[in-house]
Amino acid sequence: MRRRVTKLIRPRFDQAKWVGRSHDEKLIRSTTSRGAHTVTKQQLTLGIVGAGNIAGQYARDLTTYPEVHLAGIADIDSSRAASLAEQSNCQAYASPDDLIADPAIDVVVNLTTHTAHVEVITKALEAGKHVYSEKPLALSYSDAQGLVQLAEQKGLRLGCSPCTYMGEAQQTAWKLLREKKIGPVRAVFAEMNWGRIESWHPAPGGFYAVGPLWDIGVYPLTLLTTIFGPARRAQATGKVLFPDRVTQEGTPFHIETPDFVTGSVELESGVLIRLTVDFYVSMKTKQKGVEFHGDTGSLWLGSPQWFNAEVEYAPFNEPYETVPYVREPYEGTEWGRGVLDMVHAIIEARPHRATGAQAAHVVDILEAIATSMREGRSAEITSSFSQPAPMEWGA
Structure with missing residues (x-):
């Protein structure tokens, strides 16, 4: 049975709306609790909604970009917002709604929990803000597609992580x-063995509620659709391997969403992906990263996430050897790089790379995998998107 036929989504770009909407030919003065800040038309004002574990890493990056003015942070827990705002030398808003309503904010960076993404993104778009969101864009394809369409109707940018294909290691492999x-690539092995969330995260419940498929499956799927284009079919199986767990504070908890998923995804180009994602196997496993297999050799990328991951090449039946990066890599992951690319794109009136349309397609793939697990059959994928361009320095 076919799932649905969806037309290719291409966001409409309107230079007058992007560049002239809030910073026009004049200076914007954005006043925060830290004092007045002058913002030129070559700089956009951002606000972060959600002050959880990842927000500190985003704020660290965003405060280093000359093109970005981080005006403030909001969270449903005002104490968390206040703490991160203090560290980031910006304003703590009383609530997410207050930040979204601030006319000084050009871009809302949505770092809320998975289940809040649709509500926050919708409010921000309705308020006339560009939005860059943490992954996944939504927890259903219909919701994700609705967000893409809303952004298009409003003439606004919608971006979504992961932007990790913008890393030096990933760009090297892509080049x-x-x-x-x-040679022609026919098979890809993608492994995301992410350990046990409770061993490093203080609040693991949200991760186990959505499971590894929706939380970390997005990394290899976004990378591989960036390189090879859209997916067309998925078949998978999943299981709860380790149902009873204990938080860092010693509180027992039980999980019901599969913590181990494995299967195959067939791309429109003919490339076949073998995908494994789990919250059980240690990150120190020898099975990790993304391995590309072609007619004349293989290429191994140590991680789809870390910008300084190993990149190795081997002719067919020969041992792997290290490949030099296209440029000196960032150590770890620069979480703000996707936001910065969208800011540059708005200023320069060009398409941004980490689009809502691709994020929605990845949600469609995740939904197909979940359908296959639940119904024990292959599930078709019919949505599509325009592939992003390589980074200028990676071309």
Whole structure:
């Protein structure tokens, strides 16, 4: 049975709306609790909604970009917002609604929990803000598609993580693949063994509620659809391997969403992906990263997430050797890089890379995998998107 047929979504870009909407030909003065800040038309004002674990890493990055003025932070827990705002030298808003309503804010960076994404993004778009959201864009394809359409109707940008394909290691691998270093690619092995969330995160409940498929499956799927284009079919199986767990504080909890998922995703280009995602196997496993197999050789990327991951190449039946990066890599993951690319795109009136349309397509893939697990059959994927361009320095 076919799932649905969806037309290719291409956001409409209107330079007058992007560049002239809130910073026009004049200076914007954004006043925060730290004092007045002058923002030129070459700088956009951002606000973060959600002050959880990842927000500190975003704020750290965003405060280093000359093109970005981080005006403030909001959270349903005002104490968390106040703490991060103090660290980031910006304003703590009384509530997420107050931040979204602030006319000084050009872009809302949505870092809320998975289940709040649709509500926050919708409010921000309705308020006339561009939005960059943490992944996944939504927990259903219909909701994700609705957000893309709303942004298009409003003439606003909608971006979504992960932007990790913008990393130096990932761009290096992509360049080699474009150059046919290993010939036509026919198979890809993608492993995301993410350990046990309770061993490093103080509040693991939200992660286990959605499961590894929706939380970390987005990383290899976004990378691989960026490189090879849209998916068309998925087949998978999943299981709860380790149902009873204990938080760092010693509180027992029980999970019901599969913590181990494995299966295959067939792309429109013919590339077949073998995907494994789990919250059980240690990150120190020898099975990790993304391995591309072509007619004349193989390419191994140590992680789809870390910008300084290992990149190795091997001719067919020969040992792997390290490949030099296209440029010196960032150590770890620069979480703000996708936001910065969208800011540059708004200022320069060009398409941004981490689009809502691709994020919605990835949600469609995740939904197909979940359908396959639940119904024990192959599930079709019919949505599509326009692939992003490589980074200028990675081309």
